Amino acid sequence: MAIHMTTPTVASDAFSTADQRVWLKLEALQPCGSFKLRGIGHACEVHAGRGAKRLLSSSGGNAGMAVAYAGKRLGLPVVVVVPETTREWPKTLIRRQGAEVIVHGTSWMEANEHLMSLRQPTDAFIHPFDDPLLWDGHASMIEEAATQMPRPDAVVLSVGGGGLMSGVLQGMHAVGWQDVPLVAAETIGADSLNASIAAGELVTLEGITSIATSLGARRVSERAFAWTKQHAVVATTVSDAEAVQACLTVAKEHRLIVEPACGAAVAAALKRSVPVLQHARHVLVILCGGACATYEDLQAWAG
Ligand SMILES: *Cc1c(COP(=O)(O)O)cnc(C)c1O
Numbered sequence: 001m002a003i004h005m006t007t008p009t010v011a012s013d014a015f016s017t018a019d020q021r022v023w024l025k026l027e028a029l030q031p032c033g034s035f036k037l038r039g040i041g042h043a044c045e046v047h048a049g050r051g052a053k054r055l056l057s058s059s060g061g062n063a064g065m066a067v068a069y070a071g072k073r074l075g076l077p078v079v080v081v082v083p084e085t086t087r088e089w090p091k092t093l094i095r096r097q098g099a100e101v102i103v104h105g106t107s108w109m110e111a112n113e114h115l116m117s118l119r120q121p122t123d124a125f126i127h128p129f130d131d132p133l134l135w136d137g138h139a140s141m142i143e144e145a146a147t148q149m150p151r152p153d154a155v156v157l158s159v160g161g162g163g164l165m166s167g168v169l170q171g172m173h174a175v176g177w178q179d180v181p182l183v184a185a186e187t188i189g190a191d192s193l194n195a196s197i198a199a200g201e202l203v204t205l206e207g208i209t210s211i212a213t214s215l216g217a218r219r220v221s222e223r224a225f226a227w228t229k230q231h232a233v234v235a236t237t238v239s240d241a242e243a244v245q246a247c248l249t250v251a252k253e254h255r256l257i258v259e260p261a262c263g264a265a266v267a268a269a270l271k272r273s274v275p276v277l278q279h280a281r282h283v284l285v286i287l288c289g290g291a292c293a294t295y296e297d298l299q300a301w302a303g
Pocket of ligand 1: 034036062063128129158159160161162163164165214215217259261262288289290291
């Protein structure tokens with residue numbers, strides 16, 4: 001049995017209008033709070049089947065949580081190395097799943113180097129976004145959605161390193177949605193896909209200045225960038241403030257707490273930020289979730 005859960009796709013009465021039905025894929029309902037469990041659960045299961053004795057992650061966010069949860073389900077020990085900048089709440093959630101959390105270094109790079117120095121031949125390192133096993137797992141959300149709603153006129157999601165996007169596009173091509181435009185939302189300051197599309201080549205951002213830390217990959221994967229040439233991908237940005245407001249709207253209207261990383265997609269959909277959203281009858285928004293922000297965090301960011 002898969003490690004992730006089947007999730008509902010609901011028509012949002014709050015977000016729909018007379019001319020547009022907005023559907024939400026409720027990935028926020030996954031046991032550890034985000035869609036990451038689909039791809040990471042699948043990857044961990046495959047590695048366990050190949051004989052891995054331990055699972056390693058260098059993510060202090062939703063990817064680390066998903067590895068910790070999958071490891072517990074598979075009966076494998078998990079080590080997560082995170083930098084000193086990682087906040088307490090995610091570390092608490094990761095430890096709660098029984099994983100060992102090691103704090104090392106001042107940046108993700110140093111934490112990742114330390115993790116690599118611990119690596120044994122029987123360990124499996126689980127990348128947060130750049131691995132075909134992840135995309136296979138993420139694709140399952142579209143295979144589900146295709147049985148839960150009419151064919152959409154646009155799909156909206158958030159982009160960090162592009163693992164979600166790569167998996168969703170794979171799923172869309174598998175279910176016959178290859179001509180449905182994909183709206184890829186990022187927050188300003190974490191907009192590595194927007195920058196790469198504008199430049200016509202993969203761009204590495206100098207730093208991340210957005211509060212949407214789960215979108216904070218300085219560079220998207222090669223696969224994600226390649227998809228922009230094989231599918232109608234429309235990239236768009238929203239401000240941190242818009243993403244936070246969208247999270248508060250989701251909390252009020254749908255009674256779910258999600259991170260600004262997820263609010264970015266909701267904000268883009270609600271303001272119909274790109275032309276393909278203006279005349280779409282059915283819009284599918286991937287409510288990707290995220291467990292790193294509390295309701296108090298959202299209120300503090302909103303000021
Ligand atoms: C990881 C994550 C993203 C971005 O996913 P990528 O595969 O890195 O593009 C978006 N939202 C949440 C909540 C996440 O955890």
